[in-house]
Amino acid sequence: MDKEQPHDLLYWHVWTDEEGISHQRQCSIAGFRHESISEGAAPQWNKHLLKGEPANILFAELPVGWVGEWHENPKPQWIIPLRGRWFVETMDGHCVEMGPGDISFGADQHTKPAKDGKKGHLSGTVGNEPALLMLLQLTDDKWTAAQPGAFS
Secondary structure, three states, X not given: OXXXXXXXXXXXXXXXXXXXXXXXXXXXXXXXXXXXXXXXXXXXXXXXXOOOOOXXXXXXXEOOXXXXXXXXXXXXXXXXXXXXXXXXXXXXXXXXXXXXXXXXXXXXXXXXXXXXXOOOEEEEEEOOOOEEEEEEEEOOHHHOXXXXXXXX
């Protein structure tokens, strides 16, 4: 097996600045280790992230035309599209469209309402099929409003 280090894993990190405005920044996870996942299995590239952390898993299907008006992520959460496409727009006007193979981490807790009523982020489906998402919600408060680079 090729032991050349794999590419970093890219993801979008939704976060809140000190003024209470939400933003998105593309971040990466590096440091994969060449190891077996189980005795007898060939080595692969693994990155242990949040090992032993308490979490909830939620699967959500967003119908065609669904829009989640301005809101914060209820918990810090990894959001992984499994089917279909969806978008996230943050208070700074940055809008990212995602589909299978993309990952987002939502940590826009503690935003402050803007004059135009925006707070948190706006999200919704894109296209003519529902978006099926897997959400891994972190239940430890230490991840609330986590800043970009928290998983480096």
